[in-house]
Amino acid sequence: EPEVTQTPSHQVTQMGQEVILRCVPISNHLYFYWYRQILGQKVEFLVSFYNNEISEKSEIFDDQFSVERPDGSNFTLKIRSTKLEDSAMYFCASRDSPTEAFFGQGTRLTVV
Amino acid sequence: AQSVSQHNHHVILSEAASLELGCNYSYGGTVNLFWYVQYPGQHLQLLLKYFSGDPLVKGIKGFEAEFIKSKFSFNLRKPSVQWSDTAEYFCAVSGRGYQKVTFGTGTKLQVIP
Numbered sequence: 100e101p102e103v104t105q106t107p108s109h110q111v112t113q114m115g116q117e118v119i120l121r122c123v124p125i126s127n128h129l130y131f132y133w134y135r136q137i138l139g140q141k142v143e144f145l146v147s148f149y150n151n152e153i154s155e156k157s158e159i160f161d162d163q164f165s166v167e168r169p170d171g172s173n174f175t176l177k178i179r180s181t182k183l184e185d186s187a188m189y190f191c192a193s194r195d196s197p198t199e200a201f202f203g204q205g206t207r208l209t210v211v
Numbered sequence: 212a213q214s215v216s217q218h219n220h221h222v223i224l225s226e227a228a229s230l231e232l233g234c235n236y237s238y239g240g241t242v243n244l245f246w247y248v249q250y251p252g253q254h255l256q257l258l259l260k261y262f263s264g265d266p267l268v269k270g271i272k273g274f275e276a277e278f279i280k281s282k283f284s285f286n287l288r289k290p291s292v293q294w295s296d297t298a299e300y301f302c303a304v305s306g307r308g309y310q311k312v313t314f315g316t317g318t319k320l321q322v323i324p
Contacts, residue, residue, distance in 0.1 A: 103254075130309045132311065132312075134312075134314075140316070141301075141314050141315060141316040141317060142255070142301060142314040142317075143314075144311040144312070144313065147309070147310075147311055149309065154309075155310070155311055157311075190254070190255065192312075194309060197243060197262075197305075197307060197308050197309055198243075198260060198262060199245075199257050199260060200312055202247075202254050202255040202256075203254055204253065204254040205254055
């Protein structure tokens, strides 16, 4: 069964460092999303991406965040200068129809 | 703006007990409704979804949910839970098309053998 894969599963970084979280969406999907879940809180939408551009972003997705689909298969989330409060589980999702978004297993980001 | 409320944050049940998890949503248009489950250490998986048609939706693992438009509710039910149902359950809503999915705060279900 096709699935969304995310790497790494866990990343520890120092405050102020840049991190790139990687996702490989399901191959024929065209709509991509990033969500995050701070420990003990709900899953929050960050950004949606279609046709090589951002289609919607939340207030959380400020100038420190960026997304890219560099090579037609990967979908990356970059955080330029991490803060302690960026520590969370980050989920990538992809869709080929409105009926269901498929989620990856997540990357746990710990900023120290 | 769309929002989702889940009333129960933590539910503890014995095996074979019946389950009902409440979910209310707020959205100014036609909605798509979902229940996702997250087993410990795993990713979000779709349990069931409602798009249109029969408001009683059946999903995997014996779960079902009923869409009541007048109450803006989409409660999740299972007649008899098992220990393996221990997980966190998220109600979610999106508008039509490929819009973002908005999640509720989740309900942690613990089933005691």
